[in-house]
Amino acid sequence: MKKGVARLFSSFLPALFAAWLLTEWLWPLDDVTDTGHIGLFVSFVFLCFAGYWVRLPAWLAFLGKGVYIGWALSRLSSSHSIAALPSALWRDCLNWLWGDRSSMPSDTVRTFVFFLLLWLASAAFHWLIGKRQQWLIPYALTVTYIAVLDTFFPYNGDQAIVRLVGLGFFAFVWLHGERMRANGALFSIGRWRTAALFVPALALAAGYAGPKLPPQWPDPVAFIRSAHAVPEPSDDEPASSAVAKVGYGQNDSRLGGPFLADDTLVFTAKDRGLHYWRVETKDVYTGKGWEEFQSEQVYSFANGETIKHEWWSPRVETVEQTAEIHLHQGGFHLVYPLGLRQVRTATPVVYRMKLATEKIEATDDRANAVPMKQYVVTYGEPDFPIAALRAAPPVQDRSLLKRYTQLPKTLPQRVRDLAKQITAGEKTAYDQVKAIEQYFQQSGYVYETKNVAVPGENEDYVDQFLFETKQGYCDNFSTSMVVLVRTLGIPARWVKGYVSGRLVGEQNGDFLYEVRNNDAHSWVEVYFEGVGWVPFEPTRGVVNPYAFSLDASEENDLAAPEQQPEEQDRTNLPQPPSEPFSAANQDGHWWERLVDFWSWKTGVVVAAALVAAAGAIYATRRKWWPRLTLVRFQRRKADGSDWLISAYAALLRHLHDYGLKRRPQETLRQYAKEVDRLFETDEMNRLTRLYECVVYGTGLPDRDVREAVQLWENLIKRTIS
Structure with a gap:
């Protein structure tokens, strides 16, 4: 009875593995296609594998699946009853095959064909996993399928990957245990499975709880999608420097190379204000480009809900404006003005702003991306008071300072020296920032989109632009300004999106703008205590669209400069910190300090050390493993029964590892004779x-x-070699 139950259970788990694996192909269809009612197809898959498990006769399994398909089609089709469904299905198939082939077949035909494909797929998975126990090929195909959908389609595969990892470990342990049982293993298969599952579970738990490093490689999607636009390197230029940018890109880890002209229309906007169209910010400068600050914080708000994200302090006066955006190719992230207050669209969506980058994506209630075509935004158009900017005290928030004054240790010293030289004599943070902004309008810097250099392996992107080439486009200017400002200890970040675009008309008092790939742009935002983030524009030929106002006294000062002393007394104004905040003084948890210390080089060294240690442990196992067994069994009570049974089994394992393998048909006495012959003992x-x-x-x-x-102790010691 027990053997029958065990045999039934052993056939049940492979069927469950196969069914689970096949359903992982179905769940993403709800996000990447217009397929609905996924639960009906999932139920059909489990029905197929239930028939394989209980070994139904072929005619009965065929009848059951046919009845289920008919019931499902009648439920999905409101125009046909289950009795009239066969004739309607046959008629639709004939109309499509011999009728108008230019149109798609009816929904009923497509659903019926999909059920047939699932029937064939379930049979293939059952043959591979249930009969041949070859689960690696379907498992690898499933993982690849989920990875491709997660990378190139609006589908979040995080949960699917976690499920597949857990399923993979469990399936491997179970199926390998079945093979060992069939080969007559001398130890408990159940205990082996417990140990084999415990080790990866412990590793996964440690990885989940441990510190997470930022991505060490650039996003491959942007590279693949723009590969057709990468120019061939010249004869005197190494192939590694052939980097190009077309319009707005996702990957900014390696800046440089030409900006290729592309006049493709991205979106149109009906608006009254003049501003940048933001997409996201980045604040980790690597010396070659920009990376995102690693944070999982997300601010969600509903369609039409007033946004509570604070852009500026009440000192900044704003005028409420409304803009209507139409994305011509659709998209999953919003383009929006600084000071966003509300987003409205016709479809029910939830907006999720990633606080690390302020990138806003449209999703459904399950956090799956939803494509956007048209939406309306309400925003506040700001007027920044120069007096408040000049009077802003030094930033006291240590975490904000650490994050937005971050610079790589490899930054050349001459970059820091240049920032001090530019701002010499300026006593407020605002005047220092303005001096750096205006520096690029002189000193021989040229706006250039074609002949733009790419830094070599030992070169810094900003250093190369400031001192070597002095020509480039917005990425060069904006990145250089952020770095120069940060060397003075002033928080700054890099922002990317689009400029206002091309004015093409007017409608009911609103202006119509066309924004194209050529309008992709990057600029700078600087943080002032008591004010907030303020945009600046260092790129030559581009004008900052935001207003900066003087108060009445400052306007009089500019109108009658002869009445003012040669030098204003600003000694009472607070001074910004002259050096960036040291990360060594930053308080934080041990795992935060570990992430700061960690790098890909440290990871390689640690991984190499672990591999070397594991290799050394395995190579010397015949010296330490028998001794460990001696210690372990010496602590047990030798009662002559249980002790000897378990100790004898341990001795057999050590002899097997020593090289004395027992043949399946060999008795214990025959095997003992072979061992004694080798050791020359009895x-x-x-x-x-x-x-x-x-x-x-x-x-x-x-x-x-x-x-x-x-x-027993004598024999164990003989296995130590």
Whole structure:
């Protein structure tokens, strides 16, 4: 009875593995296609594998699946009853095959064909996993399928990957245990499975709880999608420097190279204000480009809900404006003005702003991306008071300082020296920032989109632009300004999106703008205490669209400069910190400091050390493993029964590892004879007879127990080589 139940259970798990694996192909269809009612198809898959498990006759399984398909089609089709469904399905198939082939077949036909494909797929998975126990190929195909959908389609595959990892470990352990059972393993398969599952579970838990490093490689999607636009390197230029940018891109980890002209229309906007169209910010400068600050914080708000995200302090006066955006190719992230207050669209969506980058995506209630075509935004058009900017005290928030004054240790010293030289004599943070902004309008810097250099392996992107080439486009200017401002200890970040675009008309008092790929742009935002983030524009030929106002006294000062002393007394104004905040003084948890210390080089060294240690441990196992076994069994009570049974099994494992493998048809006495012949002793034969007395007899007297212990220890020591 027990063997029958075990056999039934052993056939049930492979069927469950296969069904689960096939359903992972179905769940993403709800996000990447217009397929609905996924639960009906999932139920059909489990129905197929239930028939394989209980081994239904072929005619009965065929009848059951046919009835289910008919019921599902009648439920999905409101125009056909289950009795009239066969004739309607046959008529639709004939109309499509011999009628108008230019149109798609009816929904009923497509659903019926999809059920047939699932029927064939379930049969293939059952044959591979259930009969052949070859689950690796379908498993690898499923993982690849989820990875491709997660990378190139609006589908979040995080949960699917976690499920597949867990399923993969469990399936491997279970199926390998079945093979070992079939080969006559001498140890408990259940205990082996427990240990084999415990180790990866412990590793996964440690990885989940441990510090997470930022991505160490650039996003491959942007590279693949723009590969057609990468120019061929010239004869005197290394191939690694052939980097190009077309319009707005996702990957900014390696800046440089030409900006290729592309006049493709991205979106149109009906608006009254003049501003940048933001997409996201980035604040980790690597020396070659920009990376995102790693944070999982997300601010969600509903369609039409007033946004509570604070852009500026009440000191900044704003005028409420409304803009209507139409994305011509659709998209999953919003383009929006600084000071966003509300987003409205006709479809029910939830907006999620990633606080690390302020990138806003449209999703459904399950956090799956939803494509946007048209929406209306309400925003505040700001007027920044120069007096408040000049009077802003130094930033006291240590975490904000650490994050937005971050610079790589490899930044050349001459970049820091240049920032001090530019701002010499300026006493407020605002005047220092303005001096750096205006510096690029002189000093021989040229706006250039074609002949733009790419820094080499040992070169810094900003250093190369500031001192070597002095020509580039917005990425060069904006990145250089952020770095120069940060060297003074002033928080700054890099922002990317689009400029206002091309004015093409007017409608009911609103202006119509066309924004194209050529309008992709990057600029700078600087943080002022008591004011907030303020945009600046260092790129030559581009004008900052935001207003900066003077108060009445400052306007009079500019109108009558002869009435003012040569030098205003600004000694009472607070000074910004002259050096960036040191990360060594930053308080934080140990895992935060570990992430700051960690790098890909450290990871390689640690991984190499672990591999070397594991190799050394495995290579010396014949010296330490038997000794460990001796210590482990010496602590047990040698009662002559349970002790000898488990100790004898451990001895067999050590002899097997030593090279004395027992053949499947060989008895214990025959095997003991072979061991004694090799060791030139009779200890294995004597121990085996004592073992047989314990297993088949009534036990051992104390003197025989002591003899068994001595014989066992002698044999264990002989395996140490």
